[in-house]
Amino acid sequence: MKAFFDELKKDHKEVKDILEKMSSSSKTAEKSREKLFAQLKEELVPHMKAENVAFYSVLMDKKNARQNALEATEEHNLTEMVFRQLEETPAKDELWAVKVKVLKDLIEHHIEEEEQEIFEIAQEEIEKDDFKQIMQAFQQEKEKVKSSIS
Ligand SMILES: [Fe+2]
Known part of the structure; x- marks a missing residue:
């Protein structure tokens, strides 16, 4: 159970770090913005899909x-x-940073709710023994989505 929550938290930190770098990037650093976006895509999308399939479906x-x-x-x-x-917004567009800000706020709020509330509820509602299976399903789905987007 703890191992599963730790794994999610590790992913969350990764995503937050990338968003932090994106939000402090400059308009002229197009290449590095594109690189950061690609990193975000590789972390965020598989993580959310895997959470849906392995964790939220159970909850x-x-x-x-x-x-x-x-x-x-x-x-x-x-x-x-x-x-x-x-994804459709060019890195040099002024809206790029605006959309990053909205995305960052949204994700930070979401992660806070997961880590502060949902993990606690999950701990009460899900049998301890079931977490092994959940963790396995989570990792499997994440890898599956990762390999389909890269
Ligand atoms: Fe989530």
Whole structure:
């Protein structure tokens, strides 16, 4: 159980670090912005899909966690929408930094809710023994999505 939460937290930190670098990048550093975006894509998209498939699908079936799981996956949808818009925005466009800001706020809020609330609820609702299977499914799905986008 702890190993699973630690793995998610590690991913979260990675994503937050990339977003931090993106938000302090300058308009003229197009190449480095593109590189950071590619890094974000490789981290963020597989992570969210894997959370949905391995973790939120389980929480959806728990009465006391369903609402949180619905909200969190909806935030994933919203995050993906903003992310796709950013993907269409040239790094030199003034909107690039604006979209990064919106995306960063959205993701930071989402991660905070996951780490502060949802992990705790999951700990109460999911059997300890089930976490091994969840972790496995999470890693598998992440790898699958990663190899499909790169
Ligand atoms: Fe998430």
